[in-house]
Amino acid sequence: MSHAKYRALRMLPALATVALMAAQTPALAALGGDAGSVQIDSVRLHGQLISTSMLQYERHDITTAAGGAVHEYLSRSGRVFAVTWQGQMPPDLRQLFGSYFEPLRAAEAAHSRPGAHRQVAIVQPDFVYQASGQLRAFRGRAYVPSLVPVGVDLSALQ
Helix, strand or coil: CCHHHHHHHHHHHHHHHHHHHHHCCCCCCCCCCEHHHHHHHHHHCCEEEEEEECCCEEEEEEEECCCCEEEEEEECCCEEEEEEEEECCCCCHHHHHHHHHHHHHHHHHHCCCCCCCEEEEEEECCEEEEEEEECCEEEEEEECHHHCCCCCCHHHCC
């Protein structure tokens, strides 16, 4: 066996370990997800994270380098029940919505209208999405009604 093949075979266990670790990285702090990876969202959004404990939930504010803001709301049980955002560009909704992204994309395509200003409201039994946007001014929010802690005023989530 050549030296190069021998080295390649010796590296296989290490490569398998790296692949296994990558597959086991925590999920993003996506809508419905857990609190363990809010820091990852902050890094992926190239932002600064500030967390504030509220009476019924925790609010994690991520300010992006481009001047945008993303707020992730976690219940006391550690589940992301809402996400809000505002900025010149919308954030990566696939990252923020996790498993709720594909149903959103399908519902949003059905509501698509051409024009410079766009408002979208999608209300489903266990997912609500509201967004508006025009050039350099996007804002929105999404939440999972079944995860919202009792007594939380959704209109206060900005």
